[in-house]
Amino acid sequence: KCSNEAVFAADFHPTDTNIIVTCGKSHLYFWTLEGNSLIKKQGLFEKQEKPKFVLCVTFSENGDTITGDSSGNILVWGKGTNRISHAVQGAHEGGIFALCMLRDGTLVSGGGKDRKLISWNGNYQKLHKTEIPEQFGPIRTVAEGKGDVVLIGTTRNFVLQGTLSGDFFPITQGHTDELWGLAVHSSKPQFFTCGHDKHITLWDATTHRPIWNKIIEDPAQSAGFHPSASVVAVGTLTGRWFVFDTETKDLVTVHTDGNEQLSVMRYSPDGNFLAIGSHDNCIYIYGVSENGRKYTRIGKCSGHSSFITHLDWSVNSQYLVSNSGDYEILYWIPSACKQVVSVETTRDLEWATYTCTLGFHVFGVWPEGSDGTDINAVCRSHGRKLLSTGDDFGKVHLFSYPCSQFRAPSHVYGGHSSHVTNVDFLCEDTHLISTGGKDTSIMQWRVI
Structure with missing residues (x-):
């Protein structure tokens, strides 16, 4: 065990591979590997005031260890020793979260608080100073790219690219809070995400970059494209929902249904209806006209005794199937907001999408001993041959569709460090998109 306190970094010495350096809250340790055991030496701050946190570590060309700390100091520790040989006091205002030794030395x-990127020569004299704009947030990591390119990661999940003598610009951005909303464009390699950070983003899956981004007033939970893809609907945690123009990102309309989370926004295949699944146990139905620009409330489907989790439309846009938090499967005629109880009517219906986690065609996705909340999302490929799921264990599964044998075999893929909240196939089934909850990440998988 390294410490009773938090450890922020651990790194092998680049020239002496028997030495490991670790740092964290109130400590810096030099570890020497001897046989099967590690011998620990504590870094001695001596006259230097001991910082509250040693945040990062790197190494110079001559083998010295260099640390950055919460007091804004850069400290140099002589090779093979646990003592400070040089100190750059107040290198930054506030903590130094990242140190990177470039190929040229x-x-x-x-810096965190000051958002500054500073370069230093071999004698620790300042060469360049750049301040990262506030909109990107404080710096958390720095890496060297090709040539003289430097890459920066920030607390607001931007990756910036630039050079020490020039400007930095974002090459990608991420969400900064839980991410649940995902919708895929019907004809282009594009997809849409929305999160609790109130950011909504249309992405280009080919370049992996945002086409546009917008901040809305409420934390967002769900999204759905109109079949024409001319508009996208966004459901929030407050019961409000918005419709935006896909090309211009302009607001088309805003409505409110109840005051609880809207978990699903799903347009009918013919584009004439919008079904909204709410945590108030109801499904709100709207008539849609003018290519997704005009909405008229038809009514609400009441009958579930728990919150709505998933919805799918039949191919002919006349029926709706829904799942709820207490594991009910109900069928509806949305144009009349009536529940269908006849098994003969619903048995052979063809579904335009399959996102319900409960149903005959998907019951094989559930592992033994699961509690019904372990799988957050299911998605059938457009070619109807594959089925993907995202679960609470950070895994994305790929099954054959239909998946109606108990504990069906699957390919399992890791990557997320948190629960997987949503999955969806891009329009031509070439790729799958998955979204993470607490890890706030979006992953793109190639289907082979």
């Missing part, structure tokens, strides 16, 4: 430090 230049040291780059990244």
